[in-house]
Amino acid sequence: MRIDVVGDTLCAAVTAAALAQTGHLVTWLLPEGHYWQSLQNDGEGYHEPGLMALVREQVEAKHLTIQAMGGLPGEPAPAVFMALQPGARELADAVLAWLVQRPGCEVLINQSVFPVGTTEELRQGMTERGEAIPVVCLPDTLQEGRALQGFTRPEHILLGCDDAAAEGMIREILRPFNRRQDVIQVMRPREAEFAKLAISGMLATRLSFMNDMALLAEELDVDIDVIRQGMGSDSRIGEAYLYAGCGFGGPGFSRDVMSLTDTLRSRRIDAELLEQVLQINERQKEVLFRKFWRHYEGEVSQRRVALWGVAFKPGSDRVDNGPALRLIEALWAQDVEIHVHDPLALPELARWADGRGPLVLHESSYDAVHDCDALMVVTEWKEYWSPDWLGLKGVMKVPLILDGRNIYDPSYVKSKGFQYYGIGRV
Amino acid sequence: MALPLHDTSMARQAEATLREHAQFAREWHLTDLFAKDANRFDHLNLRACGLLVDLSKQRVTLETLSLLRALARERGLDQWTQCLFEGRDVNWTESRPAMHWRLRESEAQAPEVHQQLALMERIVNRVHSGQWRGCQGDAITDVVNIGVGGSDLGPLMASVALHEHFPSVGRRPRVHFVSSMDGSQIAPLLDELNPATTLMVVSSKSFTTVDTLSNAATARAWLTGAFPDMNGAALRCHFIGVSAQPERMTEWGIHPDNQLQLWDWVGGRYSLWSAIGLPIALTTGMDYFRELLAGAHDMDRHFRDTPWEENIPVMQGLVDVWNLNFLNITARAVLPYDGRLKHLPAYVEQLEMESNGKSVTRDGATVKYHTCPVIWGEVGPNAQHAFYQLLHQGTQPVACEFIVAARHGRRNGNSAELQPLEDQHRLTVANCLAQSRLLALGESALPTNEEWPAFMHYRGNQPSTTIMLEELVPRQLGALIALYEHKVFVQAVLWGINPFDQWGVEMGKRIAKDMVQVLSSGKSTDELDASTRALADYVRQLQDI
Numbered sequence: 001m002r003i004d005v006v007g008d009t010l011c012a013a014v015t016a017a018a019l020a021q022t023g024h025l026v027t028w029l030l031p032e033g034h035y036w037q038s039l040q041n042d043g044e045g046y047h048e049p050g051l052m053a054l055v056r057e058q059v060e061a062k063h064l065t066i067q068a069m070g071g072l073p074g075e076p077a078p079a080v081f082m083a084l085q086p087g088a089r090e091l092a093d094a095v096l097a098w099l100v101q102r103p104g105c106e107v108l109i110n111q112s113v114f115p116v117g118t119t120e121e122l123r124q125g126m127t128e129r130g131e132a133i134p135v136v137c138l139p140d141t142l143q144e145g146r147a148l149q150g151f152t153r154p155e156h157i158l159l160g161c162d163d164a165a166a167e168g169m170i171r172e173i174l175r176p177f178n179r180r181q182d183v184i185q186v187m188r189p190r191e192a193e194f195a196k197l198a199i200s201g202m203l204a205t206r207l208s209f210m211n212d213m214a215l216l217a218e219e220l221d222v223d224i225d226v227i228r229q230g231m232g233s234d235s236r237i238g239e240a241y242l243y244a245g246c247g248f249g250g251p252g253f254s255r256d257v258m259s260l261t262d263t264l265r266s267r268r269i270d271a272e273l274l275e276q277v278l279q280i281n282e283r284q285k286e287v288l289f290r291k292f293w294r295h296y297e298g299e300v301s302q303r304r305v306a307l308w309g310v311a312f313k314p315g316s317d318r319v320d321n322g323p324a325l326r327l328i329e330a331l332w333a334q335d336v337e338i339h340v341h342d343p344l345a346l347p348e349l350a351r352w353a354d355g356r357g358p359l360v361l362h363e364s365s366y367d368a369v370h371d372c373d374a375l376m377v378v379t380e381w382k383e384y385w386s387p388d389w390l391g392l393k394g395v396m397k398v399p400l401i402l403d404g405r406n407i408y409d410p411s412y413v414k415s416k417g418f419q420y421y422g423i424g425r426v
Numbered sequence: 427m428a429l430p431l432h433d434t435s436m437a438r439q440a441e442a443t444l445r446e447h448a449q450f451a452r453e454w455h456l457t458d459l460f461a462k463d464a465n466r467f468d469h470l471n472l473r474a475c476g477l478l479v480d481l482s483k484q485r486v487t488l489e490t491l492s493l494l495r496a497l498a499r500e501r502g503l504d505q506w507t508q509c510l511f512e513g514r515d516v517n518w519t520e521s522r523p524a525m526h527w528r529l530r531e532s533e534a535q536a537p538e539v540h541q542q543l544a545l546m547e548r549i550v551n552r553v554h555s556g557q558w559r560g561c562q563g564d565a566i567t568d569v570v571n572i573g574v575g576g577s578d579l580g581p582l583m584a585s586v587a588l589h590e591h592f593p594s595v596g597r598r599p600r601v602h603f604v605s606s607m608d609g610s611q612i613a614p615l616l617d618e619l620n621p622a623t624t625l626m627v628v629s630s631k632s633f634t635t636v637d638t639l640s641n642a643a644t645a646r647a648w649l650t651g652a653f654p655d656m657n658g659a660a661l662r663c664h665f666i667g668v669s670a671q672p673e674r675m676t677e678w679g680i681h682p683d684n685q686l687q688l689w690d691w692v693g694g695r696y697s698l699w700s701a702i703g704l705p706i707a708l709t710t711g712m713d714y715f716r717e718l719l720a721g722a723h724d725m726d727r728h729f730r731d732t733p734w735e736e737n738i739p740v741m742q743g744l745v746d747v748w749n750l751n752f753l754n755i756t757a758r759a760v761l762p763y764d765g766r767l768k769h770l771p772a773y774v775e776q777l778e779m780e781s782n783g784k785s786v787t788r789d790g791a792t793v794k795y796h797t798c799p800v801i802w803g804e805v806g807p808n809a810q811h812a813f814y815q816l817l818h819q820g821t822q823p824v825a826c827e828f829i830v831a832a833r834h835g836r837r838n839g840n841s842a843e844l845q846p847l848e849d850q851h852r853l854t855v856a857n858c859l860a861q862s863r864l865l866a867l868g869e870s871a872l873p874t875n876e877e878w879p880a881f882m883h884y885r886g887n888q889p890s891t892t893i894m895l896e897e898l899v900p901r902q903l904g905a906l907i908a909l910y911e912h913k914v915f916v917q918a919v920l921w922g923i924n925p926f927d928q929w930g931v932e933m934g935k936r937i938a939k940d941m942v943q944v945l946s947s948g949k950s951t952d953e954l955d956a957s958t959r960a961l962a963d964y965v966r967q968l969q970d971i
Contacts, residue, residue: 286565289563292563293559293563294561294562294656297561297656298561298563298662329555329557330559333552333557334557
């Protein structure tokens with residue numbers, strides 16, 4: 001089948017590549033932004049395991065055509081997927097206008113993260129213009145770092161759809177990914193949108209809960225990691241999303257929670273729990289700074305600090321809303337000299353820091369810690385898990401480790417002559 | 427230029443002429459003055475710096491004003507004003523200038539002032555961006571201003587007045603004020619606050635004021651008690667000092683980086699423009715604080731450069747003198763018709779009564795006339811339900827001062843959502859105009875020919891000034907406050923007194939020190955008067971239980 005995918009989100013890229021891989025003839029239409037440029041210039045595009053290789057493979061196999069969105073001149077395919085950046089509502093309206101003007105589309109599948117109710121609004125817009133093309137919602141629940149796998153071997157698929165013909169068509173398109181057992185759950189579009197946000201809200205709540213517990217653990221002299229294992233082994237709770245750390249971020253996660261609180265607030269419901277969740281998270285993003293500040297009793301001006309990892313999670317090049325940014329701002333404000341290492345995210349970080357403040361970026365993680373008064377581990381990249389402790393101690397001015405992801409064994413690190421602070425452990 | 431003489435034969439002559447004029451004026455009724463001159467408002471309103479000042483409800487004519495100006499000329503107001511702005515020692519009892527106007531000058535004119543403003547801005551921006559850190563590394567959410575008198579009333583008044591103005595970036599902290607020496611303000615406040623996120627501003631020009639230092643000591647005990655392991659950091663991260671005495675700040679424990687300075691040439695009650703105004707800047711952001719200074723600077727230039735006929739501080743000062751010394755109206759009510767100005771009466775009470783509550787002229791003579799009247803006030807609409815009864819039907823003549831903003835000035839004021847609040851503002855302005863009208867005209871303002879019993883009569887003829895702001899924005903508030911400052915100066919010149927000292931306050935401080943000894947040790951009670959001794963003994967008895 002001919003399929004159009006519109007947008008430049010990770011979800012759009014994964015959708016385009018995965019559908020092409022199953023034999024569809026996919027045209028991927030991108031707005032002419034950063035990703036378009038990168039794809040044009042044979043740049044890196046998306047830092048998602050396996051994704052770019054698959055994209056190139058499908059382009060070569062001529063299953064996948066990449067085009068600029070432009071004025072959307074062509075004839076639309078029978079199925080149009082739309083995975084736009086959050087808030088890009090005007091692009092959604094442009095797509096709508098295109099489908100109304102040029103016949104051919106039989107179903108519009110909205111994957112963009114817009115406020116709850118948007119899919120139904122788009123459908124309404126379609127009807128007002130005299131077109132009865134169904135609009136359904138297939139919320140983007142992909143996790144960065146395992147997005148491709150998440151799309152092709154999903155544990156569940158939420159489908160917001162109230163049109164039998166459209167549902168049949170979607171089921172046909174998703175059939176190769178839905179073989180072992182039927183994981184598609186059909187609900188109303190607004191329910192699918194809401195469920196997606198509620199998932200993010202619940203996960204965020206678990207993380208903030210654990211971070212709150214971590215504070216208590218420090219006071220009570222217990223290790224939060226032991227508590228985590230104890231909790232996780234209870235089947236009613238499960239093990240996922242129980243890691244205390246220096247705060248969650250990323251382009252999607254905190255944005256979803258914010259969107260949910262906004263929705264609650266716009267309906268005049270106090271989003272008390274979620275606001276606390278976000279507030280705890282914002283506080284948590286500065287937790288390494290606070291430990292650093294307390295260690296030096298507030299005398300931190302002119303000191304030198306190394307950050308290992310600035311990506312909001314390992315495997316990603318994105319820094320959006322991540323703890324590293326809050327940390328860097330706090331350090332800047334106290335005139336601390338900042339040295340940074342990250343295997344992937346330095347270009348994104350440099351873009352963000354441009355015009356805000358000075359950073360020294362390092363290719364080598366050991367160069368970054370040279371002469372430093374503290375090392376802050378912000379992202380748990382695999383390469384940080386087992387450093388050369390002797391070498392580290394040799395180059396650091398003060399052997400002080402602030403472990404924002406609890407990736408080290410405190411007693412071992414201390415035995416190597418370091419002062420160590422983790423999250424929720426003494 | 428030397429300070430001009432107060433009591434000259436020409437001055438005496440000018441005053442005698444005014445007294446003659448006053449003989450007639452005492453018989454005037456405002457109703458008749460308005461009836462006689464249809465253009466009375468046009469002749470008797472002044473406009474400058476965004477303010478409209480209506481003197482037409484004062485019991486004056488153009489002739490009165492002209493005679494008052496003649497008296498001012500003979501009292502040397504021109505030269506005095508010149509001396510003020512030249513930085514001469516107009517504060518003659520303490521041999522120093524009074525240069526609050528300098529705090530409002532440009533960077534080129536007053537570099538040392540702007541250096542302190544820059545330090546202040548750094549602090550303000552750090553707090554607003556969440557980057558001023560408590561000793562635990564937390565962002566500051568609450569600021570407590572510890573000060574009294576000029577270090578309290580001015581910042582409190584302006585912070586509340588400008589509360590609807592938010593910093594352009596970042597988030598402002600909650601700003602609290604504690605002043606009372608008995609700890610009754612600070613104790614419940616500390617119960618509510620989190621020491622990790624609270625910043626104390628200890629404000630005292632001399633840094634010896636016992637009220638302030640006792641509150642500051644309580645705050646210090648609270649913070650060091652909360653963080654016993656890090657006393658150095660607790661002091662360094664949670665205390666800012668504002669004073670003209672850096673070495674005393676250091677001695678007390680304020681870190682040199684956290685010290686803001688003012689100068690001996692600023693009186694405490696004239697100091698909200700300096701770093702003493704830190705709570706204002708923390709409330710509004712530095713941009714609005716600079717607007718406040720700009721508005722005051724507008725008024726400085728207006729006062730210094732405008733001919734007296736159109737000069738608001740001069741004319742208002744003269745009219746106040748007229749009411750007090752020639753019409754014998756010894757009380758004045760300050761009545762803001764705007765809840766945001768609720769602390770203005772207390773501020774004006776201090777500014778005027780501490781400045782002009784004096785009775786000795788420069789040559790050491792005791793004055794034979796009234797100086798500062800008794801001043802009190804309250805938010806107008808609330809006062810209508812409190813003491814307006816006395817204004818309308820009591821026996822005391824009272825001069826009133828109405829302060830009101832024509833527009834509330836809130837953003838999106840036209841939106842449907844804010845319409846109820848805009849209506850409330852209109853209602854308030856209507857009440858302001860109605861009250862000044864009724865006070866002036868009495869029952870002739872009422873549209874009825876009915877016969878009323880005596881107890882329902884309104885005699886009217888209570889004079890008032892209406893000061894109307896276009897809207898309550900920092901610039902116009904700055905001009906309004908500077909107007910009061912300069913008006914006080916004009917009156918002091920007319921009365922021949924020094925508005926910049928406060929010797930009457932000093933002695934009480936000293937005696938209180940001895941009294942503490944008496945209460946704690948019981949010693950030297952023999953030297954006390956019978957009343958004080960008995961009271962002190964009684965307190966000691968009850969304390970011993």
